[in-house]
Amino acid sequence: xxxxxxxxxxxxxxxxxxVLKSYGDVFEAVEARITRVxxxxxxxxxxxxxxxxxxxxxxxxxxxRSIRAFLISFSDTLEKMKANITEYEPASNGSVSENFWxxxxxxxxxxxxxxxxxxxxxxxxxxxxxxHILHLGKxxxxxLYNSVDSARKHADTVLEGLYDLDQxxxxxxxxxxxKMEELKATIRQVLDWNMTGGVTMKGVSIMEIGGYFANNATxxxxxxxxxxxxxxxxxxxxYANDFPLRFKYDTMHSINESI
Numbered sequence: 001x002x003x004x005x006x007x008x009x010x011x012x013x014x015x016x017x018x019v020l021k022s023y024g025d026v027f028e029a030v031e032a033r034i035t036r037v038x039x040x041x042x043x044x045x046x047x048x049x050x051x052x053x054x055x056x057x058x059x060x061x062x063x064x065r066s067i068r069a070f071l072i073s074f075s076d077t078l079e080k081m082k083a084n085i086t087e088y089e090p091a092s093n094g095s096v097s098e099n100f101w102x103x104x105x106x107x108x109x110x111x112x113x114x115x116x117x118x119x120x121x122x123x124x125x126x127x128x129x130x131x132h133i134l135h136l137g138k139x140x141x142x143x144l145y146n147s148v149d150s151a152r153k154h155a156d157t158v159l160e161g162l163y164d165l166d167q168x169x170x171x172x173x174x175x176x177x178x179k180m181e182e183l184k185a186t187i188r189q190v191l192d193w194n195m196t197g198g199v200t201m202k203g204v205s206i207m208e209i210g211g212y213f214a215n216n217a218t219x220x221x222x223x224x225x226x227x228x229x230x231x232x233x234x235x236x237x238x239y240a241n242d243f244p245l246r247f248k249y250d251t252m253h254s255i256n257e258s259i
């Protein structure tokens with residue numbers, strides 16, 4: 001049975017959004033560092049250095065941007081889910097139980113109608129017995145039955161809204177999963193290229209990478225630009241500080257050997 005606790009659901013969504021935002025901030029900083037490395041293209045010489053710059057430009061940067069785009073999209077999806085919840089149930093402490101509206105309340109309406117019918121029959125019988133003395137007519141209960149019918153229709157509307165809310169959430173999360181699968185495939189492909197060509201991308205086709213990110217993995221296109229503050233430092237020092245990959249010192253060593 002479905003159950004909506006507005007405060008709990010909104011709090012959980014807010015927490016997820018907060019975590020996604022923190023991850024997004026980290027990868028935004030990483031992208032800025034990668035971009036600064038790319039902007040120092042002319043500071044390094046040799047095939048090794050050229051390969052590293054290609055690695056950053058054509059593989060690392062679009063991968064990081066894909067991650068950022070996914071995190072932003074995921075966060076936006078959760079915001080939509082929050083908006084859907086508050087539109088359905090504006091009360092911050094509200095709750096909606098499928099069991100209550102589908103089972104408990106209809107049974108209560110049934111009992112009410114049964115009681116109403118019994119009392120109506122009793123009253124009409126009593127008034128009929130004294131009709132020769134006092135003409136009271138039959139008890140008019142049409143408005144009461146109409147009220148019950150309206151209440152039943154309201155319960156149906158509440159349930160339909162709950163089901164629509166749930167379905168909307170399912171569809172939104174399906175979109176997230178689709179993008180997540182694209183991101184996973186991208187990361188697997190990038191790891192494969194790194195295993196093949198290493199940080200200098202030896203033996204890896206730039207055209208193949210470019211074609212992949214142009215046709216198969218387009219998440220990176222949806223990432224907003226980041227601010228890149230260029231530092232007035234010695235290029236090699238800046239490179240060592242900005243290189244975001246764990247093998248940056250091995251990379252520096254390979255560059256020096258290539259010069």
